[in-house]
Amino acid sequence: MPEPKSDSLYIAGSVADAVAALADRGSDGAALAGATWAMRAPIRGDRQARSHVAISKIAELRTIEVSDKEVVIGSCVTHAELARRLEPIPELRGLAMAAGSSANPAVRQVATVGGNLCTADFAAADLVPALLCLDAAVEIETSDGSARLAIADFLMRRTSLGSASLVRRIIIPLRPMLSAHARLPLRKAGDYPVAIVSLSIETRRDGTIAAARIGVGSVEAVARRWSRLEEALIGTPRDAILAGEQAQASAGTFTGRDGIDAPSWYRVMVLPTLVRRAFELLDQ
Amino acid sequence: MSICLNVNGEERSFHGAPLTPLLDVLRDEFFLTGAKAVCREGFCGSCTVHVDGLPTLSCLRPVGLLENSAILTIEGLGISGNPSPLQKALEDHDAVQCGMCFPGMVMSLTAFLEQAPDATGADIKHALIGNICRCTGYERIIEAALSLRVPTPSVEGMP
DSSP: OOOOOOOEEEEOSSHHHHHHHHHHHGGGEEEESSOHHHHHHHHHTOOOOSEEEEOTTOGGGGOEEEOSSEEEEETTOBHHHHHHHHTTOGGGHHHHHHHHHSSOHHHHTTOBHHHHHHOTTOTTOSHHHHHHTTTOEEEEEETTEEEEEEHHHHHHHGGGSOTTEEEEEEEEEOOSOEEEEEEEESSSSSSOEEEEEEEEEEEOTTSBEEEEEEEEESSSSSOEEOHHHHHHHTTSBOOHHHHHHHHHHHGGGOOOOOOSSOOHHHHHHTHHHHHHHHHHHHTO | OEEEEEETTEEEEEESOTTSBHHHIIIIISOOOSSOOSSSSSSSOTTEEEETTEEEETTSOBGGGOTTOEEEOHHHHOBTTBOOHHHHHHHHTTOOSSOTTHHHHHHHHHHHHHHOTTOOHHHHHHHTTTOOOSSSOSHHHHHHHHTTOOOOOOOTTOO
């Protein structure tokens, strides 16, 4: 089998330690969290770093803090742990669903939130649209200090942040809302989804929608919000069929990506159905 | 890099590149060939072992991150003449065909049934989404797992 090119592994003991180690290594180095993508790199012919800085042993990166106002998730929290800890929080049910259905059970035990956000080539990442629809913020640590970015901004800038930068935590503001996550794999189990819709809905006292945030993943190269549908849903009843019809009217705003799993037109075509399913999940 | 591991209750050490997959350490260094090298991308589950009690895809775990970890492979789970209840159930149900996926199946199911002894067929199917079998169609594997099911006792008068 192809030999791993990396000849060194440094296990960082703190965030500062990790940032310093990454700065030392420059473009030859890379952070290593769950390691699932790094370990696939040889067989896929992907670029491999010469030197890795392991961050999964840093305790503060593995914590989840829940308060009345926000949930703060360390970047090395695994998908499995995230699903387990968020399960009792109804507002974040969508993110719990995303974390609990990504990849397969064994991968979920090691793959991390930060890794899912930072793997820029992975269009089908489940957590990205789920965090987009929650207006999450991403806190990064660099050799120049800390910075907090809105997740959409982070997604645009993640490949140009520099080698000595680390995602430290993800901050989610809590609002009175419902959320859901609908994904479409080719088989029932084990495939990357060809399209993902994540949404969060706030409703008025009369039951109409006050705010809608809809994240779409895997359809295009980078997940993004469905702004036209969000605007169209405001003031309408929270109704799955109506939402699906509204989605049908504005699905053309997406330009699907071609892939070995599905062609571009298919990914766009299934979006209204996924919107309807996500709305149905809100009621379950 | 030198890494100390506990493999099937025995202290072992590996000297080599830290990003060497645990799978290759087990097979090539320790000659524990039960875990299979198939997809090497974490999809098929044939390389599943337990690391510190958790089912783990050994093809995706760099040995450098496993210092002092407790590794359990299929060789440590049941030995000839003394199979585990799950192994015996799979044999009784004539579930095995080529056998390539079965070490991984057994490791995944062993861990799952320990934490969900009352699992239904749907639960078992969901737990096995990371273990691919090309031979059997999964039916007898699921029947064998269900034969070990311990239903949750109902309490009279409880809703």
